[in-house]
Amino acid sequence: MYSSGSRRKFFPSSQALTLALLVGLNIGSAFAQAPDSTVIRARAAAQRIGDGSSRSPTLEAMAQGQAPGRLFITCSDSRLIPSAITWTGVGELFVIRNAGNIVPPFDTRPEGVSATVEYAVAVLEVPTIVVCGHTFCGAMKGALEPDGLDAVPNVRNFLKFVEPARLAVERLHPNLDPDTRWVRLVEQNVRQQITNLKTHPWVAARLATGDLRVEGWVYDLEERQTRILPLQ
């Protein structure tokens, strides 16, 4: 991880395109009907950050630094491949992954997510942050059924950052069936982690000056499509 003296654009590799095809992205088709009216339908092009070019950066170019276009915060789930979801290649995404795509609120104690957010926003000056949750997220299932977490106390502790989202879903949608509640929590958790993200001073400062954009996405494992969440 190193900074760049000057912002330098790298091009996605053919590997990213291959990965996109392997996971069966529906690049050219219209998006399926979203399961909830709170989720807007989006054109596939909105998630195609990269251009699918086969050109790869040279070793010399990579040695000169990095200038990723996005900080991409997503779940550690093995079914998610950020470069394939976004059609990006080497040098285009700066990635944070953990169980539940969680961003703890700002705290001065040493903590990996906060440090990495700070580096991306203050040093690399990424223009966009994406928080991307996904359907069938085991972390969200754990937040809904915490009695099953006795053997994994660190997971249980980490999922306390999901609790405001869980409470919001219970308050907004008190009578949902379990599967729908799970989906609503995935969505609400993305919004909650964006709220937490905004407590970080560098994020707040760059949002205030209008040169940082924050987006919330949900990747649908069944549909193999990404939905952009309305954040207001």
Ligand SMILES: [Zn+2]
């Ligand atoms: Zn997950």
